[in-house]
Amino acid sequence: MKESRPHALDAWDDRLVAFLDGSASNAERAAIEAHAVDCPICRRRLAALRTIDRDLHAAMAGESPGRAFDRAVLERIAVFERGFDARAAQDRIASMRRAEMAALESLRRRVRLDVVLDMFGAIGAAAVTGLIGLQMAGTFGAGIDAIRDAAGGALPTVLAAGTAVIALLVGTGYAVGRERGLL
């Protein structure tokens, strides 16, 4: 066998790679094959490239897992979907709870405002009632002078204060009853 003159590999390397990946023309392939017969450098290079190609192909191949893999994937999806449904249901419940809590809080705020208003109403009513009591004590002063004398002159004050306390108690009771949903 006639050995070709030693040469730099770079001159042939691209052609050898093209030969290997099938992109070389038929004429080029014939030329490379003829050259490789006589050139140990290119022969070794081609052998090395073929080895790498074979090893990579073998490394990337491997048996197909087939339908078993598909079943495992579909099962994983089913689990995910069930989890997804459960999560969606939980989200819906949580959302409803949040809406309920918001409505309840709004109601509480309104009720508290009503209580305050009722308390003011009760105090106002007590004050008005006390004033009426005082006026009555003045208007019917003559008729009750005897009673006033008997009470030692404190009757209008006692009457006004008593009426106011009663009105206050009634107003407070009404407010509390409303807050607790009894009224």
Place this chain on the structure above:
Amino acid sequence: MDDAIRAALARGEHREAFEMLLPLYRDRVLRLVRGMLRDRTLAEDVAQDIFLRIWRALPGFAGRASLGTWVYAIARNACLSELRKRRPEISLERNEGDSAGPAFEPVAPDQDDTATRSVLDVLDRLPARQREVVLLYYVEDRSVEQTAAVLDAPVGTVKALLHRARKRLVQLVDESAEVNA
């Protein structure tokens, strides 16, 4: 088949589309994941997870990229996440021309034969783009055209990357052999 899948998606029939997609891409995704992770047991688990991701993302598939490109992008990202979880200190996006250390490393050596392990070891030392092209080229049964379609890159670019990758692999294998000699 891609057209049939796209048509099913256009009709909103996601399950039908997925059931066509799964057997079509199953082996190729699994090979790609094996190539990237180098752990067969883990690869199968990760590949199943990739198809779950695909299932979840399928209604949002816009159809701008090819289906293969989209599937492989999800697979690649899942592999990188898996590798990142195990080796957070490793740079995952090293590009061509970078010379420091491997761009990513397998999570654990697989029980392949020595030659296979050797070539995969050196494959890890290629720049990211070259390595990706090599992996896809072999996943796609040595089809440059398919690899180019998946990467949405010109055929000439893929050929050039493959060309450089092969030359570099030969060098790396030789160096590795000299070190081990």
